[in-house]
Amino acid sequence: EDKVxxxxxxxxxxxxxxxxxxxxxxxxxFRSLLWYKQEKKxxxxxxxxxxxxxxxxxxxxxxxxxKKELSSILNITATQTGDSAIYLCAAPFHQGAQKLVFGxxxxxxxxx
Amino acid sequence: xSGVTQTPKHLITATGQRVTLRCSPxxxxxxxxxxxxxxxxxxxxxxxxxxxxxxxKGNILxxxxxxxxxxxxxxxxxxxxxxxxxxxxxxxSSTEPNGGGYTFGSGxxxxxx
Numbered sequence: 001e002d003k004v005x006x007x008x009x010x011x012x013x014x015x016x017x018x019x020x021x022x023x024x025x026x027x028x029x030f031r032s033l034l035w036y037k038q039e040k041k042x043x044x045x046x047x048x049x050x051x052x053x054x055x056x057x058x059x060x061x062x063x064x065x066x067k068k069e070l071s072s073i074l075n076i077t078a079t080q081t082g083d084s085a086i087y088l089c090a091a092p093f094h095q096g097a098q099k100l101v102f103g104x105x106x107x108x109x110x111x112x
Numbered sequence: 113x114s115g116v117t118q119t120p121k122h123l124i125t126a127t128g129q130r131v132t133l134r135c136s137p138x139x140x141x142x143x144x145x146x147x148x149x150x151x152x153x154x155x156x157x158x159x160x161x162x163x164x165x166x167x168x169k170g171n172i173l174x175x176x177x178x179x180x181x182x183x184x185x186x187x188x189x190x191x192x193x194x195x196x197x198x199x200x201x202x203x204x205s206s207t208e209p210n211g212g213g214y215t216f217g218s219g220x221x222x223x224x225x
Contacts, residue, residue, distance in 0.1 A: 034214075041200075041218040041219050042114060042116075042202065042216040042217060042218045042219060043155075043202075043216050044114075044216075045214065045215075088154075088155065090155075093157075099145060099157040099160060099168055099170060100145075100147075100155075100157065100214065101157070102154050102155040102156075103154065104154045105154060105155075
């Protein structure tokens with residue numbers, strides 16, 4: 001069964017710290033891995049990773065995929081209180097359709 | 113605003129009742145996906161429709177059903193509600209039949225009392 005596992009499930013840090021969130025996957029016919037940020041309601045898209053070793057970057061956030069290790073990390077540097085959210089990773093599961101298989105999420109809390 | 117519209121935003125109902133959740137996809141998107149997010153289960157795929165036809169099914173209970181109408185809006189019907197059905201229900205849409213470019217609506221929070 002396809003699955004995505006995230007760690008840690010919860011993380012509390014101080015503003016200014018750097019955090020690394022982990023995602024591992026077991027997905028048949030892997031094509032991509034996606035990261036989302038979920039604050040109060042809808043998940044919002046952060047990154048889609050398809051190639052191993054190529055870092056995607058957006059401001060203080062960056063992510064990289066390791067296909068050999070079947071994993072991905074999401075880094076956030078110089079964290080701010082506005083980064084507090086649930087971070088979800090997901091992999092498309094193909095069986096004639098592209099549903100997303102989500103990890104449990106990492107609840108990140110940034111304290112001032 | 114993501115362009116995916118879900119109504120209602122909140123719903124409180126009693127056990128045994130039936131409710132209908134509505135989703136209007138982003139303009140131009142043909143695929144609609146329904147997900148359930150509960151505290152202990154994370155985001156779980158329920159069902160996908162593409163241009164009016166059911167495309168894929170996840171762990172959707174028999175008490176739940178969905179459809180997509182000719183104008184591409186979709187409805188998720190939940191019947192014989194149980195306390196455990198309390199959750200956030202998200203709709204997402206995409207342009208392609210094989211996904212890509214998912215956009216989520218803001219969700220409907222269902223509370224069964």
